Amino acid sequence: MSVKVKKGNKKLSSNMEDYLEAIAVLKKDRGVARVGDISRLVNVKKPSVTSALSVLSGKGLVVHERYGYVEFTPKGKIIARGIKKRHDMFVRFLVDVLGIDSQTAAEDACRMEHTVSSETFENLTKFIEFVDTHPDGDRPEWLKRFDHYSKTGKRLKCTIKEAGRRAEE
Amino acid sequence: MSVKVKKGNKKLSSNMEDYLEAIAVLKKDRGVARVGDISRLVNVKKPSVTSALSVLSGKGLVVHERYGYVEFTPKGKIIARGIKKRHDMFVRFLVDVLGIDSQTAAEDACRMEHTVSSETFENLTKFIEFVDTHPDGDRPEWLKRFDHYSKTGKRLKCTIKEAGRRAEE
DNA sequence: AAGATTTGTTAAGCTTCTCTAACAAAGAAA
DNA sequence: TTTCTTTGTTAGAGAAGCTTAACAAATCTT
Structure with a gap:
């Protein structure tokens, strides 16, 4: 019954x-x-x-x-712990990868965190891990390239170091 | 008045x-x-x-x-055009970068697309552009590395080609 | 064209979440 | 302890959106 x-x-x-x-x-x-x-x-x-x-x-x-x-x-x-995890993960993605300012990132995360499937959550988590645990240096080379692309709209064809040298010229 | x-x-x-x-x-x-x-x-x-x-x-x-x-x-x-743009952009991110299956990606996108700030939308758009317009080959090397990391949990320290050779051994 | 089917609308009501206004309890100060 | 202030609750109402039931218009069939 x-x-x-x-x-x-x-x-x-x-x-x-x-x-x-x-x-x-x-x-x-x-x-x-x-x-x-x-x-x-x-x-x-x-x-x-x-x-x-x-x-x-x-x-x-x-x-x-x-x-x-x-x-x-x-x-x-x-x-609550699960919710916080998702929230923090979004913030990390927005700040660390996309370069959103942390104020906006926090606001966006508050809204986005309720909407993702567990698949997306898991893969996004892995993605952040992949980025944040990068071995050589704080920030992967390709992300630095993205930063540059994001700012200037132009791709770097060479390494950041070379670009740095060029910029000094 | x-x-x-x-x-x-x-x-x-x-x-x-x-x-x-x-x-x-x-x-x-x-x-x-x-x-x-x-x-x-x-x-x-x-x-x-x-x-x-x-x-x-x-x-x-x-x-x-x-x-x-x-x-x-x-x-x-x-x-409506603006909404569709955001939607498609999310789908592309979820599918092309995170490797979510397109069914789930569509569902997630339907929910996420309403929640992002314009800053995040813009930067995410740039990010997708950065990925999709990659010069050498269809998919950037670092994303292939992420795919591998995502599947195996292990980082590749070498190029994909070398990894491929290894896998054949 | 008449009836049957599909498609759309109206009306009424429920759920979730919010608010304001008024009141009650707890804590601080006299 | 009596009063003042802060904090929390209750009651009542309203916005959004959804649903079902009943009805009306449009379309299809014959």
Whole structure:
């Protein structure tokens, strides 16, 4: 016989993901997460936070007693960690590869992080790893070429060093 | 003295962008866009399309008379073109760079395309250009290295040709 | 042309998420 | 402790978008 209780096992909306993420950030930065801080971070009014918390609570992701701090359940903590991972990954891609300024990157990441399939997430992660763990020097040669292409619209046919020498002429 | 008519100049919601995009696709593929086809493409019921069309109509982006085909206004056509550009660019990135299968890439692109800032869009466009207009051969050497890294988790320290030779051993 | 089928619209209602206004609890200060 | 201030909650309402059910127009068939 089937269970009647709402399981709340559906996928989270991106709004709810935002709340979870904000809570994670606050707990990390200040130790505790309070309604007012969440509302500031997510950029909504406090009543919206209260109602979001009751939703998340219903899904078994946070614990929140009236007028108290917000805590994660173990399940909530795991999900929040996953969200943060995706977020950071996007920021890294936008900043490290595309050269977006970190302010804009953070904003874009906040929106993009809710939309990717796990395939894309995985491959993008690998891509960033590939870039960031590059052996020779901080930044791969080809990315330096991209930087140049991005700035000037022109391809470098030679190495950066040669280009540097030329530029000095 | 200020105009009282609703100008409808606000930014489009991503839902409305989806409708515009669907209309563009249909007009391109079949010459005309009808409510039923749009509803299938966007994956909503027909009444949702009808009401979306009245919104888009109110914003001066489409023309739609009862029981008739849907047409773009000049303004609508321009906007739809922009949306399609972003969409295609994402698909190219996901497929050409990350190696996502085109089915998943299309789905992801549909969601991601609504979320990027113009900075990110521009830089991502440049990045794709940089990749796709690579001079020597179809695919840049470093991307081949990424493909390998992605598949095996191991970096190639040598050229692909050498790796190929090794693999044959 | 008459009826049957397909296609589109209207009406009404639900869900999610937001807001403002008003109130209640907690904490700080007197 | 009584009052003031800050913080949080409740209630009520509204925007967007979606759905189903019922109806109307258009099109196809014969």
